[in-house]
Amino acid sequence: MQRTIQGVPFNILTAGNRSMPCIIFLHGFLGSGSDWLPVARQLCNNYFCVMIDLPGHGQAGFEQAPHSDGFFEQTVNALAELLQEQSASCSYLVGYSMGGRLALDLLLRYPHLFTKAVIVSASPGLRTNSEQIDRQKHDENIARKIERNFESFIEAWYDQPLFSTLKHHPIFKEVESKRKINDPRNLALALRVLGTGKQPSLWETLSHNNVPVKFFAGEKDERYVEIGRQMVKLCPCSDLEIFPHCGHTLQLENKELFLDHLRFFFNL
Numbered sequence: 272m273q274r275t276i277q278g279v280p281f282n283i284l285t286a287g288n289r290s291m292p293c294i295i296f297l298h299g300f301l302g303s304g305s306d307w308l309p310v311a312r313q314l315c316n317n318y319f320c321v322m323i324d325l326p327g328h329g330q331a332g333f334e335q336a337p338h339s340d341g342f343f344e345q346t347v348n349a350l351a352e353l354l355q356e357q358s359a360s361c362s363y364l365v366g367y368s369m370g371g372r373l374a375l376d377l378l379l380r381y382p383h384l385f386t387k388a389v390i391v392s393a394s395p396g397l398r399t400n401s402e403q404i405d406r407q408k409h410d411e412n413i414a415r416k417i418e419r420n421f422e423s424f425i426e427a428w429y430d431q432p433l434f435s436t437l438k439h440h441p442i443f444k445e446v447e448s449k450r451k452i453n454d455p456r457n458l459a460l461a462l463r464v465l466g467t468g469k470q471p472s473l474w475e476t477l478s479h480n481n482v483p484v485k486f487f488a489g490e491k492d493e494r495y496v497e498i499g500r501q502m503v504k505l506c507p508c509s510d511l512e513i514f515p516h517c518g519h520t521l522q523l524e525n526k527e528l529f530l531d532h533l534r535f536f537f538n539l
Contacts, residue, residue, distance in 0.1 A: 273330060279342075279349035280331040282324035283357070284308070287315035292386075293358035294537075296322045297350075297370025299392075299520075300465075301428070301450045301458065303329030307365075310522065313530055318537075321357050323350070325370060327461025332454060342464035344471065347373060351381045363537050364388040367522060372396065372470050379473060382482045387537060391487040392519045394498045395473035406468030414459035421455040436491050436518035446523065477506040484509045485536050489517030489524065 272283045284304045294314065296307040304322030311320035324331035326346060337345075350373065354362060364385050366374025371393025378388045397403045416424045425447065429438055437443055463469075484506065486499040490513050499511040512532055514521040522529045 274353065275334075276349040276352050277345055278337070279346050280326050280333060281349070281353060282330035283353070284322040284324070285320065285357075286311040286322070287317075287319040289319050291317060291319045292537075293319045293321060293360070293362040295354055295357070295362050295364050295374075296320065297325060297364075297366035297374050298322075298328065299368030299370055300462065301328070301425075301453060302367075302370075303449070303453075305329065306449075309526060310530060310533075314533075318363070319358070321354075321362075323353070325373070325461070326465065327457040328453060332457045333460050336460055337464050339464045339469060343373075343376070343469045346465065347376045347380060350377055351384060354384055361386040365391070365533070366393060367391040368393055368519065369465060372467065373465070375473055376471070378482055378484065379476050379480060382480070385482050388482060388484045389487060389533060389536065390484060391522060392489065392492060392495050393486075394467070394495070395477060395502060396467060396470040398472055398474050403468045403470075403472075406466065408468075410462050410466035410468050414462045417455045417459040417462070421458075422451065424455075425450055433492050433494070433519040436489065436516070436524055437520045440524050442523055446520075474505065477502060480506050480508055482508060483536075485532070486511045487514065487521060487529070487532065488512075489514045489519060489521040491516070491518040492521075495519065 274281050298306045304324045307322045314320055327333055362385055364374050371390045375390050378385055486502055488495040488499045496513055503509050503511045517524045
């Protein structure tokens, strides 16, 4: 189901019965809500799973280029409105990478909407304005590469060290094929408005959290393990789970362990 809320495009995929507790799933950059289907199929007997195509991804294309300033916050506010439509009670929240950054902001702005949250391979943004500006310039260069030669960009993207374990995983070819289905124009726009450089820093607001949250990071993804450790020091009601032998895409690399951790945390 396609929806535009507050000028922000989404597409919603669901699995399970609406009478069950609700889990909201937010995917990463280049992905789509359907990335979560293998997980949702294992959970839908006990949960109502809502998988959202975020702006510029899957079937949530932009009708026109959005204003880059403030679109990250606009997306978070629109997500909050969408979630209240999907569930009459508090939901569980799961976000990965880009979706994890949005999920963390959503959790801190709208804590009353959530029972518990899992943030996977994600950060609370950059601490300083100068870092954000530098990252915006970097993301603009990446966006132009996406527009110039999408296939070449995909190859270069997965050559990054944080994806080295995924690249050697049997699922990689399937993942790579799915990424190539996206519209490069929409992805470039999404990076310009939802990239880390456009995310408001959440480092100072982590201390306001009062919802139980788990940060998940892959052992081989050293940068996000360190970010996770720093977040736990600042964020009440939080803990860090490190997945052995996994990189940035731990939910793909070890789906069964991911599901075990999810079930255990949500059923506590």
